[in-house]
Amino acid sequence: MDFLNSMRYPSPQLSKRYWLFILVGVLCLAPWVCVFTGGNYWVRVLDFALLYVFLALGLNIVVGFAGLLDLGYIAFYAVGAYVAGLLASPHLANSFSTISAIFPGGVHTSYWIILPIAALVAAFFGILLGAPTLKLRGDYLAIVTLGFGEIIRIFLNNLDRPLNITNGPKGINNIDAITIGSFSFGKSFQLWGVTIPSVIFYYYLFLILVIAVMIVSLRIQDSRIGRAWVAIREDEIAAQAMGLNTRNLKLLAFAIGASFGGISGALFASFQGFISPESFSLSESIIVLAMVVLGGMGHIPGVILGAILLAAFPEFLRATLEPLQRLLFGQVLLDSEIIRQLLYGTALILVVRYKPKGLWPKVH
Protein backbone atom coordinates (compact mmCIF):
# COMPACT_ATOMS: atom_id res chain seq x y z
CA MET A 1 0.00 0.00 0.00
CA ASP A 2 2.74 2.37 1.04
CA PHE A 3 4.69 1.32 -1.97
CA LEU A 4 1.79 2.04 -4.29
CA ASN A 5 1.24 5.44 -2.72
CA SER A 6 4.88 6.31 -2.99
CA MET A 7 4.72 5.46 -6.66
CA ARG A 8 1.65 7.52 -7.22
CA TYR A 9 2.69 10.43 -5.07
CA PRO A 10 6.45 10.61 -5.06
CA SER A 11 7.74 12.92 -2.36
CA PRO A 12 8.48 16.37 -3.76
CA GLN A 13 12.11 16.02 -2.73
CA LEU A 14 12.50 12.83 -4.71
CA SER A 15 10.76 14.05 -7.82
CA LYS A 16 12.87 17.20 -7.79
CA ARG A 17 16.06 15.15 -7.77
CA TYR A 18 14.63 12.90 -10.45
CA TRP A 19 13.96 15.87 -12.71
CA LEU A 20 17.42 17.22 -12.08
CA PHE A 21 18.95 13.92 -13.23
CA ILE A 22 16.86 13.99 -16.39
CA LEU A 23 17.81 17.60 -17.04
CA VAL A 24 21.52 16.95 -16.59
CA GLY A 25 21.24 13.91 -18.86
CA VAL A 26 19.46 15.88 -21.56
CA LEU A 27 21.96 18.74 -21.34
CA CYS A 28 24.95 16.38 -21.63
CA LEU A 29 23.51 14.38 -24.52
CA ALA A 30 21.96 17.26 -26.47
CA PRO A 31 25.00 18.15 -28.61
CA TRP A 32 25.53 14.51 -29.56
CA VAL A 33 21.95 14.15 -30.65
CA CYS A 34 22.46 17.27 -32.74
CA VAL A 35 25.68 16.00 -34.27
CA PHE A 36 24.10 12.74 -35.35
CA THR A 37 20.86 14.22 -36.63
CA GLY A 38 21.79 17.54 -38.15
CA GLY A 39 25.55 17.92 -37.95
CA ASN A 40 27.69 20.59 -36.38
CA TYR A 41 25.37 23.38 -37.46
CA TRP A 42 22.86 22.51 -34.78
CA VAL A 43 25.54 22.30 -32.11
CA ARG A 44 26.53 25.83 -33.05
CA VAL A 45 22.92 26.82 -32.53
CA LEU A 46 23.09 25.30 -29.05
CA ASP A 47 26.35 27.12 -28.34
CA PHE A 48 24.80 30.43 -29.30
CA ALA A 49 21.73 29.66 -27.24
CA LEU A 50 24.00 29.19 -24.22
CA LEU A 51 25.74 32.50 -24.92
CA TYR A 52 22.34 34.17 -25.04
CA VAL A 53 21.38 32.56 -21.74
CA PHE A 54 24.57 34.01 -20.29
CA LEU A 55 23.70 37.46 -21.64
CA ALA A 56 20.09 37.29 -20.54
CA LEU A 57 21.10 36.33 -17.00
CA GLY A 58 23.42 39.34 -16.90
CA LEU A 59 20.75 41.71 -18.20
CA ASN A 60 18.29 40.21 -15.73
CA ILE A 61 20.40 41.57 -12.89
CA VAL A 62 20.05 45.11 -14.19
CA VAL A 63 16.50 44.98 -15.55
CA GLY A 64 14.90 42.16 -13.59
CA PHE A 65 16.39 42.70 -10.15
CA ALA A 66 17.25 46.38 -9.95
CA GLY A 67 14.51 47.50 -12.35
CA LEU A 68 16.85 49.64 -14.48
CA LEU A 69 15.68 49.45 -18.09
CA ASP A 70 18.79 48.99 -20.21
CA LEU A 71 18.50 49.14 -24.00
CA GLY A 72 22.22 49.24 -24.65
CA TYR A 73 23.26 46.07 -22.93
CA ILE A 74 24.92 44.61 -26.01
CA ALA A 75 27.62 47.30 -25.61
CA PHE A 76 29.12 45.30 -22.74
CA TYR A 77 29.10 42.18 -24.88
CA ALA A 78 30.96 44.24 -27.49
CA VAL A 79 33.46 45.51 -24.92
CA GLY A 80 34.19 41.96 -23.76
CA ALA A 81 34.50 40.71 -27.32
CA TYR A 82 36.92 43.48 -28.29
CA VAL A 83 39.01 42.95 -25.16
CA ALA A 84 39.43 39.35 -26.27
CA GLY A 85 39.88 40.38 -29.90
CA LEU A 86 42.69 42.79 -29.06
CA LEU A 87 44.46 40.63 -26.50
CA ALA A 88 44.30 37.34 -28.40
CA SER A 89 44.90 38.05 -32.08
CA PRO A 90 47.65 39.30 -34.40
CA HIS A 91 45.71 42.53 -35.01
CA LEU A 92 47.49 44.86 -32.55
CA ALA A 93 50.92 43.62 -33.63
CA ASN A 94 49.97 44.17 -37.28
CA SER A 95 48.92 47.76 -36.78
CA PHE A 96 51.52 48.97 -34.23
CA SER A 97 55.20 48.45 -34.86
CA THR A 98 56.06 48.92 -31.18
CA ILE A 99 53.73 46.11 -30.20
CA SER A 100 54.99 43.88 -32.98
CA ALA A 101 58.52 44.50 -31.66
CA ILE A 102 57.49 43.08 -28.28
CA PHE A 103 55.08 40.42 -29.56
CA PRO A 104 56.31 39.49 -33.04
CA GLY A 105 53.63 36.85 -33.57
CA GLY A 106 50.81 39.00 -32.23
CA VAL A 107 49.41 39.35 -28.73
CA HIS A 108 48.21 35.97 -27.53
CA THR A 109 47.07 36.29 -23.94
CA SER A 110 45.64 33.28 -22.17
CA TYR A 111 41.87 33.31 -21.92
CA TRP A 112 42.10 32.64 -18.21
CA ILE A 113 43.55 36.13 -17.96
CA ILE A 114 41.36 37.64 -20.67
CA LEU A 115 38.07 36.58 -19.09
CA PRO A 116 38.67 38.45 -15.80
CA ILE A 117 40.01 41.46 -17.72
CA ALA A 118 36.93 41.43 -19.97
CA ALA A 119 34.73 41.30 -16.87
CA LEU A 120 36.57 44.20 -15.24
CA VAL A 121 36.66 46.41 -18.33
CA ALA A 122 32.96 45.78 -18.96
CA ALA A 123 32.19 46.50 -15.30
CA PHE A 124 34.10 49.78 -15.66
CA PHE A 125 31.95 50.68 -18.67
CA GLY A 126 28.88 49.63 -16.69
CA ILE A 127 29.77 52.15 -13.99
CA LEU A 128 30.58 54.72 -16.67
CA LEU A 129 27.03 54.29 -17.96
CA GLY A 130 25.48 54.05 -14.51
CA ALA A 131 27.07 57.10 -12.88
CA PRO A 132 25.47 59.83 -14.99
CA THR A 133 22.10 58.06 -15.15
CA LEU A 134 21.57 57.47 -11.43
CA LYS A 135 18.58 59.77 -11.23
CA LEU A 136 16.91 58.48 -14.38
CA ARG A 137 14.29 55.80 -14.45
CA GLY A 138 12.07 54.01 -16.95
CA ASP A 139 11.81 55.51 -20.41
CA TYR A 140 14.43 58.19 -19.78
CA LEU A 141 17.00 55.67 -18.66
CA ALA A 142 16.11 53.47 -21.64
CA ILE A 143 16.87 56.30 -24.06
CA VAL A 144 20.24 57.10 -22.47
CA THR A 145 21.29 53.45 -22.39
CA LEU A 146 20.19 53.06 -26.00
CA GLY A 147 22.41 55.98 -26.90
CA PHE A 148 25.29 54.50 -24.93
CA GLY A 149 24.99 51.23 -26.84
CA GLU A 150 25.13 53.08 -30.13
CA ILE A 151 28.09 55.20 -29.01
CA ILE A 152 30.12 52.08 -28.24
CA ARG A 153 29.24 50.50 -31.57
CA ILE A 154 30.04 53.67 -33.52
CA PHE A 155 33.35 54.03 -31.70
CA LEU A 156 34.28 50.47 -32.58
CA ASN A 157 33.29 51.17 -36.16
CA ASN A 158 35.48 54.27 -36.43
CA LEU A 159 38.49 53.58 -34.26
CA ASP A 160 40.58 52.47 -37.24
CA ARG A 161 41.78 56.03 -37.81
CA PRO A 162 44.07 57.82 -36.96
CA LEU A 163 45.35 54.82 -35.04
CA ASN A 164 44.05 51.45 -36.12
CA ILE A 165 42.82 50.09 -32.82
CA THR A 166 39.63 48.20 -33.70
CA ASN A 167 40.18 47.76 -37.45
CA GLY A 168 36.85 49.52 -38.01
CA PRO A 169 34.04 47.87 -39.95
CA LYS A 170 36.40 45.18 -41.24
CA GLY A 171 36.54 43.75 -37.73
CA ILE A 172 39.21 41.66 -36.06
CA ASN A 173 40.15 38.31 -37.51
CA ASN A 174 42.10 35.27 -36.38
CA ILE A 175 41.15 35.50 -32.73
CA ASP A 176 42.62 32.65 -30.71
CA ALA A 177 40.50 29.77 -29.56
CA ILE A 178 40.33 29.01 -25.87
CA THR A 179 43.01 26.58 -24.76
CA ILE A 180 43.63 24.56 -21.63
CA GLY A 181 47.31 23.67 -21.58
CA SER A 182 48.05 22.36 -25.05
CA PHE A 183 44.45 21.37 -25.70
CA SER A 184 42.66 23.80 -27.99
CA PHE A 185 38.89 24.17 -28.04
CA GLY A 186 39.15 25.37 -31.61
CA LYS A 187 40.14 22.05 -33.19
CA SER A 188 38.31 18.77 -33.47
CA PHE A 189 39.75 15.91 -31.51
CA GLN A 190 40.16 12.21 -32.29
CA LEU A 191 39.15 9.87 -29.52
CA TRP A 192 38.94 6.12 -30.14
CA GLY A 193 38.32 6.72 -33.80
CA VAL A 194 35.48 9.20 -33.18
CA THR A 195 35.97 12.80 -34.24
CA ILE A 196 34.72 15.19 -31.58
CA PRO A 197 34.07 18.53 -33.25
CA SER A 198 35.25 21.80 -31.72
CA VAL A 199 31.69 23.04 -31.26
CA ILE A 200 31.05 20.25 -28.76
CA PHE A 201 33.96 21.35 -26.58
CA TYR A 202 32.62 24.87 -26.63
CA TYR A 203 29.19 23.53 -25.78
CA TYR A 204 30.43 21.92 -22.58
CA LEU A 205 32.56 24.91 -21.67
CA PHE A 206 29.64 27.29 -22.16
CA LEU A 207 27.33 24.93 -20.31
CA ILE A 208 29.60 24.88 -17.26
CA LEU A 209 29.98 28.65 -17.29
CA VAL A 210 26.25 29.22 -17.75
CA ILE A 211 25.53 26.92 -14.81
CA ALA A 212 28.07 28.83 -12.73
CA VAL A 213 26.48 32.15 -13.67
CA MET A 214 23.05 30.74 -12.93
CA ILE A 215 24.16 29.62 -9.47
CA VAL A 216 25.68 33.03 -8.77
CA SER A 217 22.45 34.68 -9.96
CA LEU A 218 20.32 32.48 -7.74
CA ARG A 219 22.49 33.16 -4.73
CA ILE A 220 22.52 36.90 -5.34
CA GLN A 221 18.76 36.89 -5.74
CA ASP A 222 18.30 35.50 -2.23
CA SER A 223 21.01 37.62 -0.66
CA ARG A 224 21.11 40.94 1.12
CA ILE A 225 22.25 42.67 -2.08
CA GLY A 226 19.61 41.02 -4.27
CA ARG A 227 16.85 41.97 -1.86
CA ALA A 228 18.11 45.54 -1.76
CA TRP A 229 17.98 45.72 -5.59
CA VAL A 230 14.40 44.52 -5.60
CA ALA A 231 13.53 47.08 -2.93
CA ILE A 232 14.99 49.85 -5.10
CA ARG A 233 12.97 48.53 -8.04
CA GLU A 234 9.79 48.56 -5.94
CA ASP A 235 10.15 51.98 -4.29
CA GLU A 236 13.37 53.93 -4.44
CA ILE A 237 12.34 56.58 -1.89
CA ALA A 238 11.29 53.98 0.66
CA ALA A 239 14.52 52.09 0.00
CA GLN A 240 16.51 55.24 0.77
CA ALA A 241 14.47 55.82 3.89
CA MET A 242 15.47 52.33 5.03
CA GLY A 243 19.08 53.43 4.81
CA LEU A 244 19.94 51.71 1.53
CA ASN A 245 22.70 53.46 -0.35
CA THR A 246 20.81 53.41 -3.62
CA ARG A 247 23.63 55.04 -5.56
CA ASN A 248 26.17 52.35 -4.79
CA LEU A 249 23.65 49.55 -5.14
CA LYS A 250 22.60 50.73 -8.58
CA LEU A 251 26.20 51.10 -9.70
CA LEU A 252 26.87 47.59 -8.40
CA ALA A 253 23.95 46.26 -10.45
CA PHE A 254 25.25 48.00 -13.56
CA ALA A 255 28.78 46.73 -12.94
CA ILE A 256 27.82 43.12 -12.30
CA GLY A 257 25.33 42.98 -15.16
CA ALA A 258 27.98 44.48 -17.45
CA SER A 259 30.68 42.05 -16.31
CA PHE A 260 28.44 39.10 -17.22
CA GLY A 261 28.03 40.69 -20.64
CA GLY A 262 31.79 41.22 -20.91
CA ILE A 263 32.62 37.60 -20.14
CA SER A 264 30.09 36.31 -22.64
CA GLY A 265 31.48 38.72 -25.22
CA ALA A 266 35.00 37.34 -24.76
CA LEU A 267 33.64 33.80 -25.09
CA PHE A 268 31.85 34.83 -28.26
CA ALA A 269 35.04 36.28 -29.73
CA SER A 270 37.01 33.12 -29.12
CA PHE A 271 34.21 30.92 -30.39
CA GLN A 272 33.71 32.87 -33.62
CA GLY A 273 37.35 33.77 -34.18
CA PHE A 274 36.09 36.96 -35.80
CA ILE A 275 34.29 40.03 -34.51
CA SER A 276 33.04 43.20 -36.14
CA PRO A 277 30.84 46.07 -34.95
CA GLU A 278 27.97 44.63 -36.97
CA SER A 279 27.40 41.93 -34.35
CA PHE A 280 26.59 44.49 -31.68
CA SER A 281 23.70 46.43 -33.16
CA LEU A 282 20.72 47.84 -31.31
CA SER A 283 18.57 44.93 -32.46
CA GLU A 284 20.81 42.58 -30.48
CA SER A 285 20.19 44.61 -27.33
CA ILE A 286 16.49 44.41 -28.00
CA ILE A 287 16.61 40.66 -28.56
CA VAL A 288 18.34 40.09 -25.23
CA LEU A 289 15.84 42.37 -23.50
CA ALA A 290 13.00 40.49 -25.23
CA MET A 291 14.40 37.25 -23.82
CA VAL A 292 14.28 38.64 -20.30
CA VAL A 293 10.79 40.11 -20.70
CA LEU A 294 9.34 37.12 -22.54
CA GLY A 295 10.66 34.62 -20.03
CA GLY A 296 9.76 36.53 -16.89
CA MET A 297 11.69 39.51 -15.59
CA GLY A 298 13.53 38.80 -12.38
CA HIS A 299 12.75 35.07 -12.45
CA ILE A 300 15.87 33.12 -13.35
CA PRO A 301 14.27 29.93 -14.77
CA GLY A 302 11.94 32.14 -16.82
CA VAL A 303 14.82 34.19 -18.18
CA ILE A 304 16.67 31.03 -19.19
CA LEU A 305 13.56 29.72 -20.91
CA GLY A 306 13.10 33.02 -22.73
CA ALA A 307 16.71 33.02 -23.92
CA ILE A 308 16.54 29.45 -25.21
CA LEU A 309 13.22 30.01 -26.96
CA LEU A 310 14.24 33.20 -28.71
CA ALA A 311 17.71 31.90 -29.61
CA ALA A 312 16.45 28.63 -31.03
CA PHE A 313 13.33 30.08 -32.65
CA PRO A 314 14.88 31.62 -35.80
CA GLU A 315 16.88 28.46 -36.47
CA PHE A 316 13.77 26.39 -36.05
CA LEU A 317 11.97 28.61 -38.55
CA ARG A 318 14.84 28.43 -41.01
CA ALA A 319 14.80 24.66 -40.81
CA THR A 320 11.06 24.26 -41.15
CA LEU A 321 9.58 27.14 -43.12
CA GLU A 322 11.88 27.09 -46.13
CA PRO A 323 11.43 23.38 -46.88
CA LEU A 324 7.73 23.81 -46.23
CA GLN A 325 7.46 26.65 -48.73
CA ARG A 326 9.43 24.66 -51.31
CA LEU A 327 7.08 21.77 -50.78
CA LEU A 328 3.95 23.91 -51.11
CA PHE A 329 4.94 26.46 -53.73
CA GLY A 330 8.00 24.99 -55.30
CA GLN A 331 10.06 28.01 -54.24
CA VAL A 332 10.87 30.15 -51.18
CA LEU A 333 8.47 33.07 -51.28
CA LEU A 334 9.18 34.63 -47.91
CA ASP A 335 12.62 34.66 -46.43
CA SER A 336 12.60 33.07 -42.99
CA GLU A 337 14.24 36.24 -41.62
CA ILE A 338 11.12 38.24 -42.53
CA ILE A 339 8.81 35.66 -41.03
CA ARG A 340 10.97 35.59 -37.93
CA GLN A 341 10.53 39.32 -37.35
CA LEU A 342 6.82 39.04 -37.95
CA LEU A 343 6.50 36.22 -35.44
CA TYR A 344 8.80 37.96 -32.94
CA GLY A 345 6.53 40.95 -32.93
CA THR A 346 3.39 38.86 -32.70
CA ALA A 347 4.82 36.76 -29.89
CA LEU A 348 5.79 39.84 -27.88
CA ILE A 349 2.38 41.42 -28.33
CA LEU A 350 0.67 38.21 -27.26
CA VAL A 351 2.90 37.86 -24.21
CA VAL A 352 2.37 41.46 -23.15
CA ARG A 353 -1.38 41.07 -23.66
CA TYR A 354 -1.96 37.69 -22.03
CA LYS A 355 1.06 37.04 -19.83
CA PRO A 356 2.37 40.49 -18.89
CA LYS A 357 4.72 38.99 -16.32
CA GLY A 358 6.29 36.66 -18.88
CA LEU A 359 5.88 33.01 -19.78
CA TRP A 360 7.31 31.71 -16.53
CA PRO A 361 6.98 34.40 -13.86
CA LYS A 362 7.81 34.13 -10.21
CA VAL A 363 5.00 32.71 -8.09
CA HIS A 364 4.57 33.37 -4.40
Added chain:
Amino acid sequence: MAKSALSMNSETPLLRIRGVVKRFGGLRALEQAHLEVMRGQIVGLIGPNGAGKTTFFNVMTGLYTPDGGVFELAGQTYNPGVVDQVVHAGIARTFQNIRLFKEMTALENVMIGRHIRTKAGFWAAAFHTRAERAEEKAISVDAERLLQYVGIAKEAGQLAKNLSYGDQRRLEIARALATSPKLLALDEPAAGMNQTEKRELQVLLERIRQDGTSILMIEHDVGLVMGLCDVITVLDNGRVIATGAPEDVRRNPLVITAYLGSVG
Protein backbone atom coordinates in the same frame (compact mmCIF):
# COMPACT_ATOMS: atom_id res chain seq x y z
CA MET B 1 26.97 57.25 40.18
CA ALA B 2 24.68 55.13 38.09
CA LYS B 3 21.84 57.37 39.06
CA SER B 4 23.64 60.52 38.05
CA ALA B 5 24.54 58.99 34.68
CA LEU B 6 20.90 58.19 34.19
CA SER B 7 19.79 61.67 35.06
CA MET B 8 22.48 63.07 32.74
CA ASN B 9 21.02 60.96 29.96
CA SER B 10 17.55 62.13 30.59
CA GLU B 11 18.76 65.73 30.43
CA THR B 12 20.36 65.59 26.99
CA PRO B 13 17.55 65.30 24.49
CA LEU B 14 17.60 62.30 22.17
CA LEU B 15 16.64 64.48 19.24
CA ARG B 16 17.30 68.19 19.12
CA ILE B 17 16.53 70.11 15.98
CA ARG B 18 16.90 73.88 15.84
CA GLY B 19 16.43 76.63 13.32
CA VAL B 20 15.15 74.55 10.43
CA VAL B 21 14.47 76.55 7.30
CA LYS B 22 13.03 75.09 4.14
CA ARG B 23 11.88 77.07 1.14
CA PHE B 24 10.20 75.86 -2.02
CA GLY B 25 10.83 78.75 -4.41
CA GLY B 26 9.10 81.69 -2.75
CA LEU B 27 7.15 79.55 -0.31
CA ARG B 28 8.61 79.40 3.19
CA ALA B 29 7.50 75.94 4.24
CA LEU B 30 9.55 75.93 7.46
CA GLU B 31 10.78 79.02 9.29
CA GLN B 32 13.08 78.49 12.28
CA ALA B 33 11.23 75.33 13.26
CA HIS B 34 12.61 73.47 16.27
CA LEU B 35 11.80 70.29 18.10
CA GLU B 36 13.10 68.20 20.97
CA VAL B 37 12.43 64.60 21.90
CA MET B 38 13.69 63.30 25.24
CA ARG B 39 14.60 59.66 25.72
CA GLY B 40 11.59 57.45 26.29
CA GLN B 41 9.12 60.10 25.20
CA ILE B 42 6.36 59.98 22.69
CA VAL B 43 6.17 63.38 21.06
CA GLY B 44 3.31 64.48 18.85
CA LEU B 45 3.78 66.91 15.98
CA ILE B 46 0.44 68.47 15.10
CA GLY B 47 -0.87 71.41 13.17
CA PRO B 48 -3.50 72.36 10.63
CA ASN B 49 -3.25 71.14 7.03
CA GLY B 50 -0.33 72.69 5.21
CA ALA B 51 1.43 73.68 8.45
CA GLY B 52 4.63 71.94 7.33
CA LYS B 53 4.52 68.76 9.42
CA THR B 54 5.38 66.34 6.66
CA THR B 55 7.92 68.79 5.25
CA PHE B 56 9.54 68.83 8.68
CA PHE B 57 9.62 65.03 8.65
CA ASN B 58 11.07 64.90 5.16
CA VAL B 59 13.77 67.41 6.06
CA MET B 60 14.57 65.64 9.30
CA THR B 61 14.87 62.23 7.62
CA GLY B 62 16.83 63.48 4.64
CA LEU B 63 14.30 63.25 1.81
CA TYR B 64 14.45 67.05 1.39
CA THR B 65 17.60 69.10 1.70
CA PRO B 66 17.12 71.82 4.32
CA ASP B 67 18.09 75.44 3.70
CA GLY B 68 19.29 75.72 7.27
CA GLY B 69 19.13 74.11 10.67
CA VAL B 70 21.08 72.10 13.22
CA PHE B 71 20.27 68.42 13.61
CA GLU B 72 21.42 66.40 16.62
CA LEU B 73 20.62 62.85 17.61
CA ALA B 74 21.83 61.63 20.99
CA GLY B 75 24.16 64.62 21.28
CA GLN B 76 25.78 64.01 17.89
CA THR B 77 25.03 66.13 14.87
CA TYR B 78 23.92 64.22 11.82
CA ASN B 79 23.71 65.33 8.22
CA PRO B 80 20.18 64.96 6.86
CA GLY B 81 21.51 65.69 3.39
CA VAL B 82 22.53 62.04 3.09
CA VAL B 83 19.50 59.83 3.55
CA ASP B 84 21.23 56.65 4.56
CA GLN B 85 23.22 58.53 7.22
CA VAL B 86 19.99 59.45 8.95
CA VAL B 87 19.11 55.80 9.33
CA HIS B 88 22.66 54.99 10.42
CA ALA B 89 22.40 57.70 13.06
CA GLY B 90 19.26 56.01 14.38
CA ILE B 91 16.10 57.55 12.96
CA ALA B 92 13.67 55.34 11.07
CA ARG B 93 10.45 56.55 9.55
CA THR B 94 7.13 55.46 8.09
CA PHE B 95 5.16 57.28 5.42
CA GLN B 96 1.81 59.03 5.42
CA ASN B 97 0.79 57.19 2.26
CA ILE B 98 2.13 53.72 2.96
CA ARG B 99 5.29 52.96 0.97
CA LEU B 100 5.96 49.27 1.28
CA PHE B 101 7.84 47.17 -1.25
CA LYS B 102 4.61 45.85 -2.72
CA GLU B 103 5.88 42.87 -4.68
CA MET B 104 7.98 41.60 -1.79
CA THR B 105 6.65 39.46 1.04
CA ALA B 106 6.01 40.93 4.47
CA LEU B 107 9.06 39.09 5.77
CA GLU B 108 11.28 40.41 2.96
CA ASN B 109 10.10 43.94 3.66
CA VAL B 110 11.31 43.67 7.24
CA MET B 111 14.53 41.98 6.09
CA ILE B 112 15.27 45.11 4.02
CA GLY B 113 15.16 47.04 7.27
CA ARG B 114 18.08 44.95 8.54
CA HIS B 115 20.16 45.94 5.50
CA ILE B 116 22.12 48.75 7.15
CA ARG B 117 22.87 46.73 10.27
CA THR B 118 24.35 43.84 8.24
CA LYS B 119 27.18 43.72 5.75
CA ALA B 120 27.38 40.71 3.39
CA GLY B 121 28.34 41.91 -0.09
CA PHE B 122 28.35 40.50 -3.59
CA TRP B 123 31.28 38.11 -3.22
CA ALA B 124 30.08 36.73 0.09
CA ALA B 125 26.74 35.95 -1.55
CA ALA B 126 28.28 34.56 -4.75
CA PHE B 127 30.46 32.14 -2.78
CA HIS B 128 27.77 31.54 -0.18
CA THR B 129 30.32 31.91 2.62
CA ARG B 130 29.65 30.62 6.08
CA ALA B 131 29.47 34.16 7.46
CA GLU B 132 26.96 35.12 4.78
CA ARG B 133 24.71 32.15 5.53
CA ALA B 134 24.84 32.88 9.25
CA GLU B 135 24.00 36.52 8.63
CA GLU B 136 21.09 35.65 6.33
CA LYS B 137 19.76 33.30 8.98
CA ALA B 138 20.04 36.01 11.64
CA ILE B 139 18.31 38.53 9.35
CA SER B 140 15.33 36.29 8.78
CA VAL B 141 15.09 35.32 12.47
CA ASP B 142 15.14 39.00 13.45
CA ALA B 143 12.54 39.81 10.81
CA GLU B 144 10.23 37.02 11.97
CA ARG B 145 10.56 38.22 15.53
CA LEU B 146 9.63 41.75 14.52
CA LEU B 147 6.59 40.57 12.57
CA GLN B 148 5.53 38.75 15.71
CA TYR B 149 6.21 41.88 17.78
CA VAL B 150 3.82 43.99 15.73
CA GLY B 151 1.33 41.13 15.59
CA ILE B 152 1.38 40.02 11.95
CA ALA B 153 3.57 36.92 12.16
CA LYS B 154 1.06 34.82 10.25
CA GLU B 155 1.28 37.15 7.23
CA ALA B 156 5.04 36.63 6.83
CA GLY B 157 4.79 34.92 3.43
CA GLN B 158 2.14 37.24 1.97
CA LEU B 159 3.04 39.89 -0.56
CA ALA B 160 2.92 43.28 1.12
CA LYS B 161 0.30 44.55 -1.35
CA ASN B 162 -2.10 41.80 -0.28
CA LEU B 163 -2.13 42.73 3.41
CA SER B 164 -5.05 44.59 4.92
CA TYR B 165 -4.63 48.31 5.42
CA GLY B 166 -4.03 48.06 9.16
CA ASP B 167 -1.53 45.25 8.68
CA GLN B 168 0.33 47.30 6.08
CA ARG B 169 0.72 50.09 8.64
CA ARG B 170 2.02 47.57 11.17
CA LEU B 171 4.38 46.14 8.58
CA GLU B 172 5.79 49.61 7.93
CA ILE B 173 6.44 50.00 11.64
CA ALA B 174 8.11 46.58 11.79
CA ARG B 175 10.29 47.49 8.81
CA ALA B 176 11.33 50.74 10.48
CA LEU B 177 12.05 48.96 13.78
CA ALA B 178 14.27 46.51 11.89
CA THR B 179 16.83 49.29 11.41
CA SER B 180 17.33 49.30 15.22
CA PRO B 181 16.39 52.97 15.54
CA LYS B 182 16.77 55.16 18.60
CA LEU B 183 13.87 57.24 17.35
CA LEU B 184 10.86 56.03 15.41
CA ALA B 185 9.26 58.74 13.27
CA LEU B 186 5.69 57.96 12.28
CA ASP B 187 3.82 60.05 9.73
CA GLU B 188 0.11 59.70 10.53
CA PRO B 189 0.23 56.09 11.72
CA ALA B 190 -3.50 55.93 12.45
CA ALA B 191 -4.72 57.45 9.18
CA GLY B 192 -7.53 55.39 7.75
CA MET B 193 -7.76 53.06 10.74
CA ASN B 194 -11.00 52.15 12.48
CA GLN B 195 -11.47 52.47 16.25
CA THR B 196 -10.35 48.90 17.05
CA GLU B 197 -7.23 49.27 14.93
CA LYS B 198 -6.45 52.62 16.58
CA ARG B 199 -6.70 51.07 20.05
CA GLU B 200 -4.40 48.24 18.99
CA LEU B 201 -1.97 50.76 17.51
CA GLN B 202 -1.96 52.69 20.78
CA VAL B 203 -1.05 49.51 22.67
CA LEU B 204 1.71 48.75 20.18
CA LEU B 205 3.22 52.24 20.37
CA GLU B 206 3.13 52.17 24.20
CA ARG B 207 4.99 48.89 24.07
CA ILE B 208 7.62 50.21 21.66
CA ARG B 209 8.25 53.13 23.98
CA GLN B 210 8.53 50.83 27.00
CA ASP B 211 11.03 48.68 25.09
CA GLY B 212 13.29 51.70 24.75
CA THR B 213 12.54 53.39 21.42
CA SER B 214 11.35 56.98 21.53
CA ILE B 215 8.64 58.03 19.12
CA LEU B 216 7.93 61.20 17.19
CA MET B 217 4.64 61.19 15.36
CA ILE B 218 2.48 63.34 13.19
CA GLU B 219 -1.11 62.53 13.95
CA HIS B 220 -4.53 64.08 13.49
CA ASP B 221 -6.47 61.73 15.72
CA VAL B 222 -7.06 63.77 18.88
CA GLY B 223 -7.81 60.75 21.06
CA LEU B 224 -4.59 59.03 20.07
CA VAL B 225 -2.44 62.14 20.44
CA MET B 226 -3.90 63.08 23.82
CA GLY B 227 -3.75 59.51 25.05
CA LEU B 228 -0.20 58.72 23.98
CA CYS B 229 1.96 61.81 23.78
CA ASP B 230 4.04 63.20 26.63
CA VAL B 231 4.74 66.37 24.73
CA ILE B 232 3.03 68.00 21.79
CA THR B 233 4.61 70.47 19.41
CA VAL B 234 2.30 72.53 17.24
CA LEU B 235 3.34 73.83 13.84
CA ASP B 236 1.53 76.54 11.96
CA ASN B 237 2.72 78.19 8.75
CA GLY B 238 6.11 76.55 9.18
CA ARG B 239 6.66 77.95 12.69
CA VAL B 240 6.38 76.28 16.06
CA ILE B 241 3.61 78.09 17.91
CA ALA B 242 3.41 75.93 21.02
CA THR B 243 5.17 73.10 22.83
CA GLY B 244 4.09 71.42 26.03
CA ALA B 245 1.99 68.81 27.75
CA PRO B 246 -1.16 67.79 25.87
CA GLU B 247 -3.51 69.54 28.33
CA ASP B 248 -1.61 72.84 28.14
CA VAL B 249 -1.43 72.76 24.37
CA ARG B 250 -5.12 72.06 24.15
CA ARG B 251 -5.92 75.24 26.08
CA ASN B 252 -3.31 77.40 24.34
CA PRO B 253 -5.14 80.27 22.62
CA LEU B 254 -2.58 80.39 19.79
CA VAL B 255 -3.30 76.76 18.98
CA ILE B 256 -7.04 77.29 19.07
CA THR B 257 -6.66 80.24 16.73
CA ALA B 258 -4.47 78.25 14.36
CA TYR B 259 -7.04 75.51 14.06
CA LEU B 260 -10.28 77.45 14.26
CA GLY B 261 -9.33 80.99 13.28
CA SER B 262 -9.81 84.04 15.51
CA VAL B 263 -13.02 85.81 16.29
CA GLY B 264 -13.42 89.27 14.81
